[in-house]
Amino acid sequence: MSDRYLDLVGSGLGRTLAARLGLPRPTPLRRYALGQPVLEGPAVLAGVGAAPLLTRVRDALEHAGVQIQDTAAASDEGAARLGAVVVDASAARTVGDLEAVRAALVPTLKRLGSCARVLLLGTPPAQLTAPAEAATQHALEGIVRSVAKELREGATANLLLVAEGGETALAAPVRFFLSARSAYVDGQVLQVGPGAPQGAVDLDHPLAGKVAVVTGAARGIGAAIAEVLARDGATVLCADVPAAGDSLAAVANRVGGTALQLDITTPDAGERIAAHVAQRHGQRLDVIVHNAGITRDKLLVNTDADRWASVLAVNLEAQLRINDVLLDATREGALADGGRVISVSSTSGIAGNRGQASYAASKAGVIGLVQALSAQVAGRGITVNAVAPGFIETEMTARMPLGTREVGRRINSLGQGGSPVDVAEAIAFLAQPDNAGVTGQVLRVCGQSMIGA
Numbered sequence: 001m002s003d004r005y006l007d008l009v010g011s012g013l014g015r016t017l018a019a020r021l022g023l024p025r026p027t028p029l030r031r032y033a034l035g036q037p038v039l040e041g042p043a044v045l046a047g048v049g050a051a052p053l054l055t056r057v058r059d060a061l062e063h064a065g066v067q068i069q070d071t072a073a074a075s076d077e078g079a080a081r082l083g084a085v086v087v088d089a090s091a092a093r094t095v096g097d098l099e100a101v102r103a104a105l106v107p108t109l110k111r112l113g114s115c116a117r118v119l120l121l122g123t124p125p126a127q128l129t130a131p132a133e134a135a136t137q138h139a140l141e142g143i144v145r146s147v148a149k150e151l152r153e154g155a156t157a158n159l160l161l162v163a164e165g166g167e168t169a170l171a172a173p174v175r176f177f178l179s180a181r182s183a184y185v186d187g188q189v190l191q192v193g194p195g196a197p198q199g200a201v202d203l204d205h206p207l208a209g210k211v212a213v214v215t216g217a218a219r220g221i222g223a224a225i226a227e228v229l230a231r232d233g234a235t236v237l238c239a240d241v242p243a244a245g246d247s248l249a250a251v252a253n254r255v256g257g258t259a260l261q262l263d264i265t266t267p268d269a270g271e272r273i274a275a276h277v278a279q280r281h282g283q284r285l286d287v288i289v290h291n292a293g294i295t296r297d298k299l300l301v302n303t304d305a306d307r308w309a310s311v312l313a314v315n316l317e318a319q320l321r322i323n324d325v326l327l328d329a330t331r332e333g334a335l336a337d338g339g340r341v342i343s344v345s346s347t348s349g350i351a352g353n354r355g356q357a358s359y360a361a362s363k364a365g366v367i368g369l370v371q372a373l374s375a376q377v378a379g380r381g382i383t384v385n386a387v388a389p390g391f392i393e394t395e396m397t398a399r400m401p402l403g404t405r406e407v408g409r410r411i412n413s414l415g416q417g418g419s420p421v422d423v424a425e426a427i428a429f430l431a432q433p434d435n436a437g438v439t440g441q442v443l444r445v446c447g448q449s450m451i452g453a
Contacts, residue, residue, distance in 0.1 A: 003393070003409060006416055026415035027154035029183040030115035032425060034204060034231060038179045039083030041113045042069035046104035049091035053121050053167055057086055060171035064203060066178070071104070081113030084178050088121045089140055090162055093133045101143060109147070117178045118157035120144050124191055127163060137161075141189055148187035148448050149413050156186040156414075156448075165194030169437025172197070176429040184422035186413050187448030195436025196381070206432045208233030211281045213273055215264055215322075216292030218244035220394045221344070223251045224420035225289055228428045230255035235281060239264070239273065240292070264292050264318040270325025274333035284336040287431045288326055290319045290343040293362075295396075300357040308358045315362030319343060319369060327377060338381040340431045343370055344423070345386040347446050363388070367442050374440035383439035387426045390446025393417045412447035 006026055015025065030040070043066050047054050061068060069082070085108040089101050101120070109118070120143065125134040140159055148157040158177050162170060173192050176182050202208055212229050216222035217238035226236045236257035240248045245261050252259035260276050262269055277285045293315045296307045323341065326334050335341070348356050349363025366386055374384035391397065391408035397417065409417040426445045429435060 003416060024410070024415050027114060027152070029154050029414065029416070030180045031183045031419070031421060032180040036180060038064045038066050038175060039117070041081050041083030041116065042067040043084040043086060043178070044069050044071055044082055044108050045086050045088070046071055046108075047088040047091075048097050048100040048104075049093075051088040051091060053088045053090050053162060053170065054086075056167050056170050057088065057121070057174055060174050061178075063171070064175055071108070079111060082108060082111045082116055083113060084117040084119065085109070085112070086119045086121065086174070086178075089137075090121050090123045092122070092136050092140075093130075095132065095136055095139070097136060098139055098143075101140070105147065109151075112151070112155050113153075115154040115156075115180070115183070116151075117155065117182075118144070118147055118151065119174065119177050120157070120159045122159060122161050124161045124163050144189070145187045145448070151413070154183075154414060156182065158182070158185060158187065159189045161189060161191045163191060163193040166192040166437050169193070169195035169197060169435070171201075172429070172432050172435040173438060175203070176435075181425040181429060183425070184414065184418040184445050184447050185426060185443065186446075188444050190438060190441055190443060192437040193439065195383075195438075197434035197436050201432075201434045202233070205233035206434065207287070207428070210234045210286040210431075210433070211237070211277060211284065212287035212289060212431065213237040213239060213277070213285060214289040214291055215239045215262075217251055218247040219251075220396070221389070221392065221420040221423050222291045223247075224424040225291055225427050226251055226255050226257065228421060228424035229287070229289075229431065230257060232428050232431075234287065234431075237273070237276060237281065264322065265313045267321070269318060270322040273322065274325060274331055276333070278333035281333075283332055285326065285333060285339065286336055286433075287340045288323075288335060288342070289427055289431075290322070290341075290366075292318070293344065295356065295359050297355045297359065299355050303358060311358040312362050312365075315359070316365040316369070319366065323369075323373065327382075329380070335382065338433065338436075340433075341373070341377075341382065341384040342427050342430050343384075343386045344427075345370075345388040345442060347388050347390045347444060347449055350388060350442075350444070370442065371440050378439065381436065383430070383436065385430045385438060385440070386442045387423055387430070388442050388444045388446070389418065389423045390444065390449040391417045392423060392445075393419055412449040414447035416447065418445060418447060
């Protein structure tokens with residue numbers, strides 16, 4: 001659905017009117033297109049102390065064709081606007097070390113271009129035993145969340161916490177957070193642990209040769225997920241309920257995949273997915289995306305048992321049953337070692353929402369599922385993660401009352417709603433075979449929503 005306010009303040013007359021009245025003017029976000037450069041403008045790399053991660057970052061950016069500029073040139077007022085600044089603060093251990101973070105950011109923030117990126121690198125505070133060291137690292141969250149709210153022109157700021165050994169799996173998260181694929185991911189903290197990336201990376205088609213299943217693929221976010229996975233090289237099994245058969249077939253045809261009409265709440269849903277994979281796509285599955293979901297919004301006091309059960313059955317119980325089948329290594333068509341499981345949660349599952357107790361319960365349950373399951377399958381090289389969308393422009397949000405819809409769009413740092421493709425890009429990132437160090441994580445795709453921030 002078109003955001004008429006964004007269109008208005010982006011026009012010549014509307015821009016002038018907004019400036020005179022002091023109205024917010026959100027910047028249209030730069031989103032990824034095949035073959036697009038990672039950044040529009042050079043990146044500046046800075047560090048605190050030994051800055052042990054900068055060599056890895058530099059290698060990843062040079063491989064992606066990013067120009068790297070030294071800090072002295074970045075502070076030159078005549079220099080070109082920057083595409084990104086990356087600060088390695090992983091070695092910061094005292095409160096005084098945070099001054100180096102400030103000193104690195106101040107001149108570079110003034111030089112950022114439109115839709116630029118700020119990325120901080122830190123160490124997980126839980127990995128540190130000294131209170132002063134843990135406090136210093138935790139302070140980075142406050143810095144990045146505040147900077148994200150200060151940035152303008154569609155720029156974002158995020159934090160990667162790199163656990164011991166996580167430097168080997170740092171390239172994919174760095175590329176994602178600096179590129180236009182992360183357009184609607186802002187003010188977020190993601191942890192990277194040890195992981196062995198699977199072979200050489202085709203940056204344009206990182207999922208080449210992979211087979212993925214997407215539930216709820218007939219429309220909206222599910223269709224966007226199927227399209228982005230296919231764009232990145234995957235063969236996609238698109239699944240949805242029989243009632244959506246025509247739309248499902250259209251999506252499958254568009255992405256060059258296959259369609260499976262399936263009610264995921266049936267007891268044999270997992271077996272049917274595995275059988276379809278074995279018959280149509282060979283003996284293995286590489287990516288599982290649990291996207292299918294429903295809402296039955298009512299105040300809890302007015303929610304009956306059937307309404308409550310239907311939401312939990314689709315949004316949570318079905319995922320548990322399907323995982324039990326598709327994680328069975330002895331079954332044909334099940335998930336291969338080194339595979340990826342990605343579930344769609346929601347910011348409602350993090351912060352709750354009035355009239356959505358059942359939905360919030362199911363989406364919070366998904367987070368618990370991800371955290372527990374990731375540890376169980378780590379030995380097979382399988383990662384398990386979730387994305388938590390905020391306000392995304394879909395058919396459902398288009399039916400909201402105007403006032404509710406406008407509030408949903410504006411109460412985030414980017415001042416606008418997200419697109420289904422924003423959720424899909426985050427899922428495609430988590431699905432990448434070289435993204436082996438991110439597991440048990442929940443990545444919010446919400447423009448740094450003020451709800452649950």
